[in-house]
Amino acid sequence: MAGFPAALSPRLRKASIWMLYLLGLLPAAWGFWLGATGRLPGNPVKEFEHLLGLWALRFLIATLAVTPLRDLSGINLLRYRRALGLLAFWYVLMHFTTYMVLDQFLNVAAIVEDITRRPFITIGMAGLLMLVPLALTSNNWSIRKLGSRWGKLHRLVYVAAAAGALHYAMSVKIVGPQQWIYIAIIALLLAWRPLRPYFNARKRRRRPPEKPA
Amino acid sequence: AKPLKASESALSTDEKLTSEDDITSYNNFYEFGLGKGDPKSRSGKFEPTPWTISVDGMVAKPREFGVDDLLAFPLEERIYRMRCVEAWSMVIPWTGFPLSALLDKVEPLGSARYVAFETVVRPDQMPGQSGYFQSIDWPYVEGLRLDEARHPLTILALGLYGKTLPSQNGAPVRLVVPWKYGFKGIKSIVRITLTDKQPPTSWNILAPHEYGFFANVNPAVDHPRWSQASEIRIGESGFFGANRRPTLPFNGYGADVADLYAGMDLEANF
Numbered sequence: 001m002a003g004f005p006a007a008l009s010p011r012l013r014k015a016s017i018w019m020l021y022l023l024g025l026l027p028a029a030w031g032f033w034l035g036a037t038g039r040l041p042g043n044p045v046k047e048f049e050h051l052l053g054l055w056a057l058r059f060l061i062a063t064l065a066v067t068p069l070r071d072l073s074g075i076n077l078l079r080y081r082r083a084l085g086l087l088a089f090w091y092v093l094m095h096f097t098t099y100m101v102l103d104q105f106l107n108v109a110a111i112v113e114d115i116t117r118r119p120f121i122t123i124g125m126a127g128l129l130m131l132v133p134l135a136l137t138s139n140n141w142s143i144r145k146l147g148s149r150w151g152k153l154h155r156l157v158y159v160a161a162a163a164g165a166l167h168y169a170m171s172v173k174i175v176g177p178q179q180w181i182y183i184a185i186i187a188l189l190l191a192w193r194p195l196r197p198y199f200n201a202r203k204r205r206r207r208p209p210e211k212p213a
Numbered sequence: 214a215k216p217l218k219a220s221e222s223a224l225s226t227d228e229k230l231t232s233e234d235d236i237t238s239y240n241n242f243y244e245f246g247l248g249k250g251d252p253k254s255r256s257g258k259f260e261p262t263p264w265t266i267s268v269d270g271m272v273a274k275p276r277e278f279g280v281d282d283l284l285a286f287p288l289e290e291r292i293y294r295m296r297c298v299e300a301w302s303m304v305i306p307w308t309g310f311p312l313s314a315l316l317d318k319v320e321p322l323g324s325a326r327y328v329a330f331e332t333v334v335r336p337d338q339m340p341g342q343s344g345y346f347q348s349i350d351w352p353y354v355e356g357l358r359l360d361e362a363r364h365p366l367t368i369l370a371l372g373l374y375g376k377t378l379p380s381q382n383g384a385p386v387r388l389v390v391p392w393k394y395g396f397k398g399i400k401s402i403v404r405i406t407l408t409d410k411q412p413p414t415s416w417n418i419l420a421p422h423e424y425g426f427f428a429n430v431n432p433a434v435d436h437p438r439w440s441q442a443s444e445i446r447i448g449e450s451g452f453f454g455a456n457r458r459p460t461l462p463f464n465g466y467g468a469d470v471a472d473l474y475a476g477m478d479l480e481a482n483f
Contacts, residue, residue: 042239
């Protein structure tokens with residue numbers, strides 16, 4: 001399946017991945033700049049915290065969308081998946097750090113109480129912890145070293161994404177359209193995994209292999 | 214917004230006022246949407262005049278009040294702390310009059326024990342009340358015990374910052390009960406009913422384990438999803454050094470209102 005991005009030269013491909021990291025961090029940088037210069041209205045720390053959480057979910061969704069997109073449309077963004085996943089991890093980490101430092105002001109007792117006694121925070125924290133080993137093994141060396149165990153380990157992202165959606169929905173006073181949209185998208189992306197083998201088998205049956213030229 | 218004349222009150226706090234901009238752009242008013250900015254940005258169609266409140270139920274003289282009838286009560290400026298259940302707070306200069314003055318006009322019967330309040334339903338003017346997703350079973354309803362309603366601190370507010378209320382703050386008339394969480398302060402009231410039974414309240418119906426009937430500000434009783442021990446003062450807590458301040462029992466009005474709850478278990482009656 002040729003086409004974008006396989007058509008890019010190796011150098012351009014590498015540059016495009018770095019561009020993705022750069023672009024991906026822009027919302028955080030922009031939000032931080034608005035907050036630090038007093039341009040976020042109302043409750044600036046909460047605004048920033050929520051912005052980071054939402055972008056974490058968006059990058060998790062983008063990461064999980066790579067496979068179904070390839071199955072359904074043939075567009076292969078596999079090369080960008082590591083960057084998308086790591087961006088999701090960085091956003092989750094910034095979200096938690098903002099809560100810890102700017103929101104709770106490092107009040108350790110309050111933070112521990114939140115994590116242990118409030119289910120939505122417990123679930124969010126569990127999601128963060130699940131992403132840590134994935135981020136640590138998101139490099140070529142780990143992929144070689146872990147072999148087939150790498151794929152098994154990285155299935156944890158499914159649980160982490162579900163935890164993220166749940167954490168978001170449980171954090172609000174009324175589960176509104178925005179929360180339902182995130183829940184629905186993540187549910188669909190997760191549901192695709194068990195359906196995938198059947199879909200791809202049918203696709204192969206319908207389309208006989210091309211004859212070599 | 215029309216200017217309102219009002220006398221000063223000894224019940225006002227001298228704390229630093231929250232800016233008019235923050236008070237009128239950071240709101241919870243789900244009739245206009247779930248976002249904090251929705252009430253301001255999506256209330257353009259709302260028409261707070263003409264308006265009538267009907268006061269009925271267990272009263273000797275049920276009647277309706279127009280906005281002019283309300284403006285005829287002796288207005289006072291009441292600068293109150295407002296503590297939202299979401300752990301943020303403001304200091305707001307309301308213009309209004311004690312609810313008890315209105316109740317006196319309708320002469321509650323001896324059997325009346327509670328006061329029920331109801332917000333207007335206007336899906337054509339309130340985008341949160343129309344469409345596929347409905348957050349609350351409208352109308353929004355609230356309630357107070359009669360002695361709470363008659364307390365001198367409890368007011369009907371017609372304005373803030375010396376002008377009539379903007380739509381996003383509950384125009385033309387809303388309830389303000391400063392020792393309770395902000396959601397008790399029902400907005401755009403169309404009906405007040407005296408009753409002998411504890412009336413249903415919207416948030417209590419929606420999540421009874423999170424929002425009780427009393428909803429007195431209480432740092433010792435956490436919301437199930439966050440601590441109520443401290444709060445952020447809107448507009449004062451910058452990005453760095455977010456000065457969480459301790460939340461006070463009854464929002465600092467304990468000396469005036471604690472007697473209302475003598476002998477009550479405030480953890481059970483949250």
